[in-house]
Amino acid sequence: MRLHGYWRSTTAYRVRxxxxxxxxxxxxxxxxxxxxxxxxxxxxxxxxxxGVPTLILxxxxxxxxxxxxxxxxxxxxxxxxxxxxxxxxxxxVRAAALTIATDIHPVNNLRVVNRLKAMGHDQDAIVDWMNxxxxxxxxxxxxxxxxxxxxxxxxAPGLADVCLVPQLYNARRWGCDMTGLxxxxxxxxxxxxxxxxxxxxxxxxxxxx
Amino acid sequence: MRLHGYWRSTTAYRVRxxxxxxxxxxxxxxxxxxxxxxxxxxxxxxxxxxGVPTLILxxxxxxxxxxxxxxxxxxxxxxxxxxxxxxxxxxxVRAAALTIATDIHPVNNLRVVNRLKAMGHDQDAIVDWMNxxxxxxxxxxxxxxxxxxxxxxxxAPGLADVCLVPQLYNARRWGCDMTGLxxxxxxxxxxxxxxxxxxxxxxxxxxxx
Numbered sequence: 332m333r334l335h336g337y338w339r340s341t342t343a344y345r346v347r348x349x350x351x352x353x354x355x356x357x358x359x360x361x362x363x364x365x366x367x368x369x370x371x372x373x374x375x376x377x378x379x380x381x382g383v384p385t386l387i388l389x390x391x392x393x394x395x396x397x398x399x400x401x402x403x404x405x406x407x408x409x410x411x412x413x414x415x416x417x418x419x420x421x422x423x424v425r426a427a428a429l430t431i432a433t434d435i436h437p438v439n440n441l442r443v444v445n446r447l448k449a450m451g452h453d454q455d456a457i458v459d460w461m462n463x464x465x466x467x468x469x470x471x472x473x474x475x476x477x478x479x480x481x482x483x484x485x486x487a488p489g490l491a492d493v494c495l496v497p498q499l500y501n502a503r504r505w506g507c508d509m510t511g512l513x514x515x516x517x518x519x520x521x522x523x524x525x526x527x528x529x530x531x532x533x534x535x536x537x538x539x540x
Numbered sequence: 541m542r543l544h545g546y547w548r549s550t551t552a553y554r555v556r557x558x559x560x561x562x563x564x565x566x567x568x569x570x571x572x573x574x575x576x577x578x579x580x581x582x583x584x585x586x587x588x589x590x591g592v593p594t595l596i597l598x599x600x601x602x603x604x605x606x607x608x609x610x611x612x613x614x615x616x617x618x619x620x621x622x623x624x625x626x627x628x629x630x631x632x633v634r635a636a637a638l639t640i641a642t643d644i645h646p647v648n649n650l651r652v653v654n655r656l657k658a659m660g661h662d663q664d665a666i667v668d669w670m671n672x673x674x675x676x677x678x679x680x681x682x683x684x685x686x687x688x689x690x691x692x693x694x695x696a697p698g699l700a701d702v703c704l705v706p707q708l709y710n711a712r713r714w715g716c717d718m719t720g721l722x723x724x725x726x727x728x729x730x731x732x733x734x735x736x737x738x739x740x741x742x743x744x745x746x747x748x749x
């Protein structure tokens with residue numbers, strides 16, 4: 332199995348964590364987003380959305396979109412589970428995860444940032460843009476997760492934690508004000524103390540600069 | 541069951557289609573996004589992300605995030621299915637649906653548009669912004685769906701069609717150039733000829749202006 336990703340991409344980071352939690356070995360294939368490698372014809376044919384990650388299965392099957400890949404991993408390697416069994420509980424975990432995957436990440440994606448630059452905005456305005464969506468989205472995320480527990484929804488990390496930790500990496504990268512979000516920082520610390528999360532950290536990837 | 545939504549919201553439109561396809565009756569509760577009703581305290585406590593849709597089950601359980609609601613519907617009312625049975629096929633349908641749900645919709649959301657206005661961009665620049673993401677995302681979507689068939693992945697509509705039809709409604713609203721995307725227009729026409737899609741159309745909602 333091969334995972335095309337980029338060390339700093341939060342969507343690739345999500346998939347690395349889930350693979351590691353489920354104990355699935357996977358070869359890392361770097362796609363340098365800063366050099367535009369996601370738009371190279373050979374890659375764009377695998378991933379028409381020109382993003383990362385792309386997961387190539389051993390039989391050559393190509394899977395794209397991190398959230399779809401996470402659901403596929405959960406269906407094909409159910410243990411340890413990323414989602415609870417009860418349908419309502421599953422929907423609540425997914426809603427929290429999707430608050431990051433739809434309300435925060437896409438609006439701060441590299442292509443959006445590049446578009447804002449092309450529209451004349453400077454780096455300060457762009458950092459303000461990113462941090463604004465992160466503050467707002469992380470506050471919503473904090474309201475959607477379960478009652479106080481070591482992880483987002485209980486005693487073990489799941490889909491919401493898999494999305495949270497990469498987004499908090501990005502939040503720190505851009506100096507996002509985390510006031511009032513200390514429960515999230517506590518969950519992050521407990522996650523990163525686990526070997527699966529630690530192995531998936533951006534700085535532990537072969538393409539880390 | 542009550543669905544808090546807005547007639548023109550593409551995310552509420554997705555859920556209306558899925559409910560109708562599965563034959564589930566649901567009371568519509570309008571949330572006027574143009575008047576900021578999504579930020580009223582009584583609503584924001586139900587939906588901390590301050591968006592639509594919000595689905596309230598008969599026992600009072602609150603579900604948010606359209607994609608999480610669609611998965612819940614699929615798990616609790618499996619017929620007719622929105623997803624195939626094979627895990628790889630499910631991942632490929634989800635990847636297409638998520639191309640709309642993560643790469644197009646969030647970047648064109650009302651709150652993003654309002655932020656661009658506050659940053660000094662005029663209506664022409666904003667329409668150009670929206671149409672750019674739609675062109676790019678719909679081209680990726682077209683490359684991700686299955687081979688030629690009446691619907692996105694075969695002989696019946698599923699999760700990808702449920703996301704496509706609302707996004708094409710939005711594309712027409714803003715005059716997006718659909719050149720080269722005629723397969724998508726054909727799928728849209730076949731979907732809208734079905735009673736479930738027709739009943740869910742924005743113009744058939746009680747709050748349509």
